[in-house]
Amino acid sequence: MFTMQLLSTSSADIEKAAAAIKAGLLVAFPTETVYGLGGDAFSPAALAKIFEAKERPRFDPLIIHIAEMDALSRIVDIASLSALAEKNLAILAERLWPGPLTLVLPKRAEVPDLATAGLATVALRCPSHPVAQKLIRLSTGAVAAPSANPFGFLSPTRAEHVRNQLGDRVDYIINGGRTELGLESTVLDLGRNSPAILRLGGASREAIEELIGPVELSVGSAPDKPLSPGQLESHYAPRAPLVLHRQGELASIPEAADEGRLYFSSPGNIVVPERTRVLSQSGDLPEAAANFFDMLHQLDGLGLELIRAEQAPAYGLGAAINDRLRRAASNTKEYNESQLL
Secondary structure: OOOOEEEOOOHHHHHHHHHHHHOOOOEEEEOOOOEEEEEEOOOHHHHHHHHHHHOOOOOOOOEEEOOOHHHHHHHEOHHHOOHHHHHHHHHHHHHHOOOOEEEEEEEOOOOOHHHHOOOOEEEEEOOOOHHHHHHHHHOOOOEEOOEOOOOOEOOOOOHHHHHHHHHHHOOEEEOOOOOOOOOOOEEEEOOOOOOEEEEOOOOOHHHHHHHHOOOEEOOOOOOOOOOOOOOOOOOOEOOOOEEEEOOOOHHHOOOOOOEEEEEOOOOOOOOOHHHEEEOOOOOOHHHHHHHHHHHHHHHHOOOOOEEEEEOOOOOOHHHHHHHHHHHHHOOOHHHHHHOOO
């Protein structure tokens, strides 16, 4: 039986990981957002391994990662794009790629249906992390890579998160340290008459609209057939139940035993420091986003009965943080009664 191997970010180890992807194996690797679980995007066998390792339902499509714009023509049916969609694609690819933006576009027939959950569209992005870029270039040029964690649970921002959650279900893990952004990519559907954000993430709505004009926001209740990852109502959840609170109200609630706290910014007096995390003492949104999953992993590792978390400001990266918190709390009775968002 193959045992997972931890690799460094040296050229030799990245080449080893790239050869593994070519051979149909799975490699977890850092991106600027979170760690991805990568396999050859054109290999149905490798794609099946990804779904199996994550215990991911096959109706939930994967994101394909590329490192060169030349790879677009292998994956996207550019001829079927409207003039507006083609224009928006060119603008966004020039200004926001490489980066934390995933685009939903019509797919070519050669892309396996397993990668797209049988949809006529494909979710595609170009990550900016140098390790991810080198791995993709040296392997197959197109790597399917959802977050490297069991389906529905906290996304990994460190190699140890991957190791602790997936273990030997992944063949190699490239240890690139903690990811810079700490939140998944924004998913934007360009195949509609009006572009629509399907998942909030690392590229803000404001930044996208500055480039291509108004975009719709379609991140409410989960559709019957998701067009992209991150659309299901319950997702990104710690093992402990999570209850969500409005910003500023959590500090006034008495703290129970075996209860953890996740504050957006400094609450002032912290009752139990070892069970409390603050995303950003100063209220800085990029710092809060970078700390988000890492601190939830820390709290979830304490064996708590409950985690209480407060919202971030509802703009920019704060909107993406709140989206993750809402989905993480969606199965908690107290949250469902309060309906904060």
